[in-house]
Amino acid sequence: MISVDDSRHDLRADCSQCVGLCCVALAFARSADFAFDKPAGDPCVNLDGDDRCSIHPRLRDSGFAGCTVFDCFGAGQQVTQHTFAGASWRDGAEIRASMFAVFPVMRQLHELLWYLEDALALPAAASLHPALRRARSEVRSVTEAAAVTIGETGLEELRGAAALLLRDAARLARESGPIGAGPRHAARSRLRPGADLVGADLRGADLRGAELRGALLLGADLRDADLSRAELIGADLRGARLDGADLRDAIYLTQVQVNSATGDAATRLPLTLSRPSHWG
Ligand code: SF4
Numbered sequence: 638m639i640s641v642d643d644s645r646h647d648l649r650a651d652c653s654q655c656v657g658l659c660c661v662a663l664a665f666a667r668s669a670d671f672a673f674d675k676p677a678g679d680p681c682v683n684l685d686g687d688d689r690c691s692i693h694p695r696l697r698d699s700g701f702a703g704c705t706v707f708d709c710f711g712a713g714q715q716v717t718q719h720t721f722a723g724a725s726w727r728d729g730a731e732i733r734a735s736m737f738a739v740f741p742v743m744r745q746l747h748e749l750l751w752y753l754e755d756a757l758a759l760p761a762a763a764s765l766h767p768a769l770r771r772a773r774s775e776v777r778s779v780t781e782a783a784a785v786t787i788g789e790t791g792l793e794e795l796r797g798a799a800a801l802l803l804r805d806a807a808r809l810a811r812e813s814g815p816i817g818a819g820p821r822h823a824a825r826s827r828l829r830p831g832a833d834l835v836g837a838d839l840r841g842a843d844l845r846g847a848e849l850r851g852a853l854l855l856g857a858d859l860r861d862a863d864l865s866r867a868e869l870i871g872a873d874l875r876g877a878r879l880d881g882a883d884l885r886d887a888i889y890l891t892q893v894q895v896n897s898a899t900g901d902a903a904t905r906l907p908l909t910l911s912r913p914s915h916w917g
Pocket residue numbers: 659660681682683684685689690691692693701704
């Protein structure tokens with residue numbers, strides 16, 4: 638099981654230390670997740686003067702479900718408090734442009750750090766921990782750099798090198814225990830990276846050790862499924878049903894994925910993640 642430590646306290650969003658960057662810098666398209674079109678750089682009309690969401694308790698009922706799914710992995714407070722030393726996008730056009738350019742990059746860097754922390758918490762991947770720690774240091778040094786350096790970062794290069802390590806770490810973890818028999822009504826061969834499992838009936842499936850990297854699991858029925866040691870990096874879990882599912886040892890599961898699915902009190906999550914309030 639992934640252990641809880643404080644090494645990723647700065648990878649969790651702390652909106653009190655941010656200036657509402659996600660509500661201003663990002664673009665939203667009118668959809669089931671967002672009630673209107675909002676261009677990047679325009680403050681959302683629901684953002685108040687203190688950079689707080691004025692409809693936060695009723696986001697879902699107001700047509701902003703997407704806002705309850707989003708997670709910046711702590712990029713907002715890093716950009717606000719560290720990169721820009723407490724400044725705000727309200728302080729002028731120059732700082733606004735720079736902050737809005739840095740924020741999406743920082744979010745990707747923090748997401749990468751989240752995955753690296755996950756890999757470092759996998760006992761089965763201990764042989765890779767020195768290389769993973771080096772990768773983490775490299776990414777962290779970029780997150781602590783000046784805005785101009787962050788903007789010039791070769792993100793793809795950083796991610797590419799880390800991706801190989803993350804994949805190897807996941808393989809070691811997946812293979813460190815029994816591999817599940819798979820779905821009851823479908824061939825186990827359907828369980829593969831990038832698999833199209835949209836709306837699939839995977840209820841009660843033994844998915845231990847499944848390689849579901851990048852799988853499309855939109856609306857899939859995963860109730861009571863066992864996803865121990867299943868690799869879920871990049872898997873699309875929007876609308877998936879996780880009631881009673883066991884995800885405690887799922888590999889590379891994020892808060893965004895959990896937020897985008899539905900579950901219940903019986904869903905078992907990794908200790909590093911929170912049960913979404915909108916699950917009821
Ligand atoms: S609705 Fe609230 S949380 Fe969503 S973008 Fe607007 S201010 Fe931010």
